[in-house]
Amino acid sequence: MRIWNIVGLVATAIIALALPIYAFNESNRLKTAQADLITESIKQGQIVYAQNCAVCHGIAGEGIGTYPALANPGVQGMDYDLIFKTIERGRYNTAMAAWSVKEGGVLNNSQIDQLIVLLQQGDWADTSRAVQVLGFTPPTAISVTVSSEVLAKLATLPHGAVISRTLPLYSAKCAGCHSADGSGTSIAPPLNSAALRDKKSDVELQRLIANGVAGTLMAGWQQALTAEQINDLVSLVRYWGEIPAGTIPKIEIPIASTDAGVIAAGQDLFGQVCATCHNTNGQGKRIAPALNVQSFLKTKNDQAIKAIISQGVPNTRMPTWAGRLSEAEINNLVSFIRSWEATAPEVATPPGQQGRGPGWATGGGGGGGGQGWGKRFWQTLGY
Ligand code: HEC
Ligand code: HEC
Ligand code: HEC
Structure with a gap:
């Protein structure tokens, strides 16, 4: 009989010993399973991000143009419900659309969850590699670099500290439209003028840069830039007069090519x-203006056309193409559009009169039925 007692004791001892080991293994197994799940979610999230979000928020969550960065502690620490709602429903009246299928978007709830895991626990360097491998790198917006010698020279001006600190930001975000030296382009007014400094107070400039000008290419920057950065830009405009003329070179990069192959690719x-x-x-339809017309081609240089195609026209039907088209593709389009200049008519021909128009107008079915088409007729339709 005693033998059973001993067996019982041994068995109890074994169980007593085994239980913690089992528990230890089980918690490890759970931890590993959880880590695997997170890794897998991040991998899936990167694909969804590359296809849908990188075009505005950047391959490394750095933000593009006026679109805000997501690689920051604010988004990482954002409450789950709030971040879910932001992606699910979008932000009213902004470019941030509602993404959930329920709201007319393209993502299901588990894809949104994968994105949240990515945004809050993913590694952005790794994500940027994944986006590039998947081939979703948006073309770089037009930006200019200012040499360190020029910046050092500017730093000695009375307001040199803020001028030299802000010029690189200006060059990256604003110069594509307002030009490197602030003298303006065919699509945006000068920012270096005494008239502007006299006309606008700091508060007005601050509001203008933060909120933009509705219905023009000037978007609001308050999501993309910090309040300090916007204040620095206000100071740059305020003290631009201190910068001696000619210090910042006015760079014009030619974009359009006259190569027949490039033009054909653009045409296609x-x-x-x-x-x-x-x-x-490009003779225009009721929904969108003519581009094949001297009044447009003569007044817009290649940079301007490229900027409009890349960035779209805010609050109109003209979409943002950067991200959907590569930089090379946009250059091909500019080349095709520029190739019209030699033969473009002075005034756009109404689509309804195409039969009687010059040769260029016979290409496609017009949208209009002979209604009073003016050069800006599409504007009266509210586009
Ligand atoms: C067409 C451009 C565009 C695309 C594409 C886009 N977003 Fe946004 N997103 C924005 C803008 C603009 C805002 C700022 C909205 C505002 O003013 O509140 C924003 C805001 C956000 C915010 C809130 C950031 C904050 O600090 O409050 C998150 C999170 C976000 N987007 C995630 C995504 C995800 C995930 C995707 C892809 C499914 C995506 N976005 C696609 C333009 C875009
Ligand atoms: C995509 C082109 C584009 C970009 C990029 C752009 N702007 Fe503008 N900006 C414009 C246009 C167009 C106007 C004129 C709007 C109007 O008709 O009132 C303008 C107007 C302004 C004005 C008012 C000028 C005046 O005479 O009233 C200021 C100031 C300004 N922009 C600052 C900036 C700053 C700073 C940046 C960079 C953060 C910037 N802009 C980026 C196109 C652009
Ligand atoms: C969904 C319709 C639509 C599509 C597609 C579209 N556009 Fe536009 N586009 C417009 C509208 C509307 C405007 C006028 C915006 C405004 O109110 O200033 C415009 C304006 C423009 C302008 C500026 C014209 C001017 O007089 O300042 C250019 C350049 C342009 N589009 C090029 C293109 C190119 C190139 C493509 C193809 C990659 C394209 N657009 C696709 C609707 C469209």
Whole structure:
């Protein structure tokens, strides 16, 4: 009989010993399973991010143009419900659309969850590699670099500290439209003028840069830049007069090519993605203005056309193309559009009169039925 007692004791001892080991293994197993799940979510999230979000928020969550950065402690620490709602429903009246299928978007709840894991626990360097491998790198916005010698020279001016600190930011975000030396381009007014300094107070400039000007290419920057950065830009405009003329070189990078192959590639792409609104040869439709017309081609240089195509026209039907089209593709489009200049008419021909128009107008079916088409007729339709 005693033998059973001993067996019982031994068995109890074994169980007593085994239980913690089992528990230890089990918690490790759970931890590993959880880590695997997170890794897998991040991997899936990177694909969804590359396809849908990188175009505005950047391959490393750094933000592009006026679109805000996501790689920051604010988003990492954002309450789960709030971040879910932001992606699910979007932000009213901004470019941040509602993404959930329920709200008319393209993402299901588990994809949104994967994005949240990515945004809050992912590694942005790793994500940027994944986005590049997947081939979703948006083309870089037009930006200019100012040499360190020029910056050092500027630092000696009375307000040199803020001027030299802010010029690189200006060059990256604003110069594409307002030009490197602030003298303006065919699409945006000068920022270096005494008239502007006299006309606008600091508060007005601050509001202008933060909120933009509705219905123009000037978008609001308050999401993309910090309050300090916007104040620095106000100071740059305020003290621009201190910068001696000619210090900042005015760089113009030619974009359009006259190569027949490049123009043909541009024509092909234009037919696929632009002609629905602008007509086959850019003669315009009711929904969108003519581009094949001297009044447009003479007043817009290549940079300007490229900037409009890349960034779209805020609050109109003209979409942002950066991200959907590569930089090379946008350059091809500019080349095709520029190739019209030699033969473009002075005034756009009404689509309804195409039969009687010059040769360029016979390419496609016009949208209008002979209604009073003015040069800016589309504007009266509220586009
Ligand atoms: C067309 C451009 C665009 C795209 C594409 C886009 N966003 Fe946004 N997103 C914005 C803008 C603009 C805001 C700022 C909205 C505002 O003013 O509150 C924003 C805000 C956000 C915010 C809130 C950030 C904060 O600090 O409050 C999150 C999170 C976010 N987006 C995630 C995403 C995700 C995930 C995707 C892809 C599914 C995506 N966005 C796609 C433009 C975009
Ligand atoms: C995509 C082109 C574009 C970009 C990029 C851009 N702007 Fe503008 N900006 C414009 C246009 C167009 C106007 C004129 C708006 C109007 O018609 O009132 C303008 C107007 C302004 C004005 C008012 C000028 C005046 O005479 O009233 C200021 C100041 C300004 N921008 C600052 C900036 C700053 C600072 C940046 C960079 C953070 C910037 N802009 C980026 C296109 C742009
Ligand atoms: C969904 C319709 C639509 C599509 C597609 C479209 N556009 Fe536009 N585009 C517009 C509208 C509307 C405007 C006028 C915006 C405004 O109110 O200033 C415009 C304006 C422009 C302008 C500025 C014209 C001017 O007079 O300042 C250019 C350049 C342009 N589009 C090029 C293109 C190119 C290139 C494509 C193809 C990659 C394209 N657009 C696709 C609707 C469209």
